[in-house]
Amino acid sequence: MFKNKIGLIILMLTFSMLLLPLAGSIPAAHAAAQSSKIDAVLVVDVSNSMNSSDKNKIGNEAMKMFIDMLSVQGDKVGIIAYTDRIEREKALLEIKSNTDKQDLKQFIDQLNRGTYTDIAVGVREAVKVLEDGADASHEPMIVVLADGNNALNKKSNRTQAQSDQELNQAVEDAKNKNIPIYTIGLNADGKLNKEALADLSKRTGAKSFETSSADDLPQILSEIFASHLKLNIVPIKSLTGNGSYQDVTVNVPNANVLEANISIMSSKPVDIKLTDPSGHSIPVPSNEVLISKSKSYTLVKMLKPVQGDWKLQVKGADKNKIDINLVFNYDLELALDPIPQKTYKKGDTIDIGAYLMSNGQKLQDNGLYSNMTAVLKVKDLGTGNVTEMPLTNAGDHFKGTYTVADQKAYELTVKAEEKSFYRESDPVTINAKASGGTAVTPSQPEPKDEKPFPIWPVILGVIIVAAIATGGYFILAAVKKANRGFVGQLVVEIRDENTGEKSYPQYKKLKGFKGKFTLHQLLQLAPELKETENIIFIPAKNDHIVLKNQGSSSIEKSGRTLDASRGLELKSSDRITITMSSIDKTIFIEYLV
Structure with missing residues (x-):
């Protein structure tokens, strides 16, 4: 295995050296996919407090209208109804027909109220759903419909501080994965916690709204779509x-x-x-x-x-x-001409060119440009300040020249718009910081006239000692491995692919296992899940565990299918998805320490 790693490193270095001549410029930058496919999770508070905050079930109407506004085909949407736990969940469903939309709306109409409220539970689950099942080519988003107030069950021993910590972590995860969280505050009784919901949206670059009337929904949902799809x-x-x-x-x-x-x-x-x-x-x-x-x-x-x-x-x-x-x-999407990748200095000029694309090709209908304007947005990465420079509409593209203002790093983005839409290019970073000077090589000391070190006798002695130690080590390691314990717990959820229904999370503590255990043992030997006998967990260093897949199940991590036959190491907060081959069920596992 060690030789394989060395070979891989050498191969990667060689490949990187071969690619160096190709690294002269930054490739053309593109905005999000032009057809703007969405992966959305709708999160709704179904606690009893909503009987007053949302007595007319405006939240349900909003979700149904959101679904109707989605494209006829290609978008994916999931639904999470929460109290202080997940009450009902509809997994991400790709919309292929109007029947799919009707099924989702029927699911919404069947939601019932529960007792307590913990918004962290709903947001955390939504982020997890998108982490596990979102399409990398789609635009992810979360829409939360709630009054923003928590009402924890005192008998559960869960504190507000714990809820806040879990919510903050979920929001940070969403931010790091570019998942905006839009919030719609439902305020029929005037008790809306507006600041809490606004903070969720602000931290993830989204918008927050409030309403006490269904009359506001078209404007709110139109703004959400407009903001998310440019x-x-x-x-x-x-x-x-x-x-x-x-x-x-x-x-x-x-x-x-x-x-x-x-x-x-x-x-x-x-x-x-x-x-x-x-x-x-x-x-x-x-x-x-x-x-x-x-x-x-x-x-x-x-x-x-x-x-x-x-x-x-x-x-x-x-x-x-x-x-x-x-x-x-x-x-439509907006593409930016390549900008040379080099170190710039104050006063350098950069030619800017941007053009519209449709279906992956440069737009042929130049008439669309006639009503459009464009600007170059320059962001100072040190201060965060943004300045705009108008670009010229050349009839079939936008052009201009930017002069580097100072010895700083900048982010360049082109925004083009007309009355019904706008598009932004992906940002490109240029570096105009002053050079740190020429690196100075430390002087080498003069060699001393010394007798040669008797290296070969020492090496021979080390080899003999190492051989004796190795035999003892492997005997000791075998005994230790068989008795090594586990730490932490696995959070297990099972989804029925025929109905889309997901079980409540099961928290399985691992401290009772030694050496190894199978997923079938963890699931308490459920007969229909016999296939999980071939999924084995082994303890590893640093409180990690190793999963070995010796069967036909499919293992996914971060949306990628992996070969776990030789072992997949999991650390705390890692999540995997196991797709069964013998039955229509999917198992979601999160490892927590």
Whole structure:
């Protein structure tokens, strides 16, 4: 094994040296995937306190509307309902049809209230779900719907300090993994802990909202989508129903719109008609237009609508207030031309070029540029201050020249926008710090005239002593290994893949095991999980454990499938996912010390 490690290091060094000639410039930077696929976890407080904070179940309406606003295919969403424990959980489900959305909304309608509240439980589980199951090419996000107040069970011996510590750790984990936590404070009784929820969002770069009325949901959810997917909300006038159809113009600005989400909020049902820019009436619903209705909203989703002015006709009850919001989803991203990777100095100039891309290719429809503006955002990495420099719209790209302002490190980002969307390039860092000077090589002392050291007799003696010691060591190690104990515990959850339901976390202490144990033993020899006999745990140094997979189960860690046949070392807080091959169940394990 030692030889293999040496060989691997040599191979890596050789490979790195071969790559050095290719390291002259930073490759073109790209923003998030243009179709903006989402992996979202909706977290809702279902404790009894919500009977007053959310007596009309606005949280449920918000979650259902969020699901309706997701793309027709490709997005993934999970749902966590918590009190002081996880009451119900729906695993991340990839939406492939409208049936999937209906299943999720039905799950929401079946949620019941519980007794106590611990927001740390819900947030921690949401972060864990995204760590274990998110798609690396998707944009992860968490939306928390709660009043922000805890009500711990005094009999559980759990303190507020422990809850705060767990929540802080979950938020830090989310921040480190670029998972924004949006919060919607439900405030029907005026007891909202606004500051606590706002802090969750602020620390993860997200937004926080509050509401006591379902009327606010379209605006709130539109802002969440707009913020997360780099979109702008297009304002549409509000209406007062008069019992007749009223016309509203919906302008689709270009041919790159994937979806147009029109949310209509009304306390009473509304009827709608839709006419395309050529004057043809479009059936609602149809292959081109989907519609979703709930007790407080109607959502119209136009799929790849043609460019131009559409006519939306809305008929509401007499004197009924009707609010309308519009959010587009685009097939676009912004790419930044390569910037040479070198050390810059004050006064150096850097040519900046950025362009739009669609479906991985440079945008061919240059007409989209006509209504766009762009700026170069320069962030001083020392102070955090950001300055903006306008870029020139060249018709098919944006361009400009940046002059390095000082001997500092800077982060460069291009932002381009028009009224319905914006895009940002990935940031590129340049270094203009002053040189630290030439390294000085320490002087070497003059060699002394000494007699040669009798090295060979010493080496021979060391070999003999080592051989004797080695034999004794292996005998002692074998005895010690068989009696080595474990520390810590494993947190085990089992998900039924047919229903998406997940069991409550089981905390299994390991101090009773010696030498090794199987997962089947840990799960108390459940017959249907016999396959887990082939998953073995062995104690390791530094309070670690080693998992060996001698069966056909699949082992994943951080979303990657691993070969654990020779051993996978786990340290405290490591999480793994075990997918069974013989039954439709998945086991989630977290090691805690």
